[in-house]
Amino acid sequence: xxxxxxxxxxxxxxxxxxxxxxxxxxxxxxxxxxxxxxxxxxxxxxxxxxxxxxxxxxxxxxxxxxxxxxxxxxxxxxxxxxxxxxxxxxxxxxxxxxxxxxxxxxxxx
Amino acid sequence: xxxxxxxxxxxxxxxxxxxxxxxxxxxxxxxxxxxxxxxxxxxxxxxxxxxxxxxxxxxxxxxxxxxxxxxxxxxxxxxxxxxxxxxxxxxxxxxxxxxxxxxxxxxxxxxxxxxx
Numbered sequence: 397x398x399x400x401x402x403x404x405x406x407x408x409x410x411x412x413x414x415x416x417x418x419x420x421x422x423x424x425x426x427x428x429x430x431x432x433x434x435x436x437x438x439x440x441x442x443x444x445x446x447x448x449x450x451x452x453x454x455x456x457x458x459x460x461x462x463x464x465x466x467x468x469x470x471x472x473x474x475x476x477x478x479x480x481x482x483x484x485x486x487x488x489x490x491x492x493x494x495x496x497x498x499x500x501x502x503x504x505x
Numbered sequence: 506x507x508x509x510x511x512x513x514x515x516x517x518x519x520x521x522x523x524x525x526x527x528x529x530x531x532x533x534x535x536x537x538x539x540x541x542x543x544x545x546x547x548x549x550x551x552x553x554x555x556x557x558x559x560x561x562x563x564x565x566x567x568x569x570x571x572x573x574x575x576x577x578x579x580x581x582x583x584x585x586x587x588x589x590x591x592x593x594x595x596x597x598x599x600x601x602x603x604x605x606x607x608x609x610x611x612x613x614x615x616x617x618x619x620x621x
Contacts, residue, residue, distance in 0.1 A: 439612035491555050497547030
């Protein structure tokens with residue numbers, strides 16, 4: 397079983413739709429959680445950190461459930477420019493960051 | 506300021522040859538990671554350096570792979586006797602760890618390795 401698991405998708409949604417991605421992790425010693433975005437043939441870049449109380453950044457909302465070892469990302473009012481692969485990242489207190497394989501989103505007009 | 510710099514950006518080599526990939530992290534970043542990404546796949550962890558601690562080499566796929574980080578800065582990933590399955594993009598990332606830092610990883614643009 398992989399340390400970090402994501403539904404690979406692809407998710408194909410129309411502009412304006414709301415879409416949610418899920419991620420589960422197996423290492424209970426995990427301490428920090430993030431969502432990264434990777435555009436085609438580009439390097440990953442941080443989208444947002446995920447805090448225990450949940451956090452929002454514009455149209456993006458991240459949630460963490462430590463008991464279930466589950467992380468989510470909600471995108472509201474999808475834009476064409478949101479099309480990318482979204483990577484769930486889990487970091488242990490030893491500092492090692494492990495990436496999920498990513499969920500691919502395509503937003504269509 | 507300069508970001509993470511990797512070289513070469515592209516490398517084509519013949520099976521059995523050795524290759525060296527270089528990563529120059531952001532100045533002052535204490536942590537450095539190597540990942541590789543095959544086409545259409547996720548990021549596979551290879552190795553992690555943090556300050557003066559012993560590196561976490563748990564992701565290196567075989568003893569043909571090795572990495573070093575000199576002076577806590579530049580890192581070199583060496584692949585000996587390359588095989589076709591080594592073909593991938595090798596991504597380096599650095600981060601500033603400790604205190605209130607989020608530990609955000611800053612990636613280089615990667616070194617695309619093709620083994621013929």
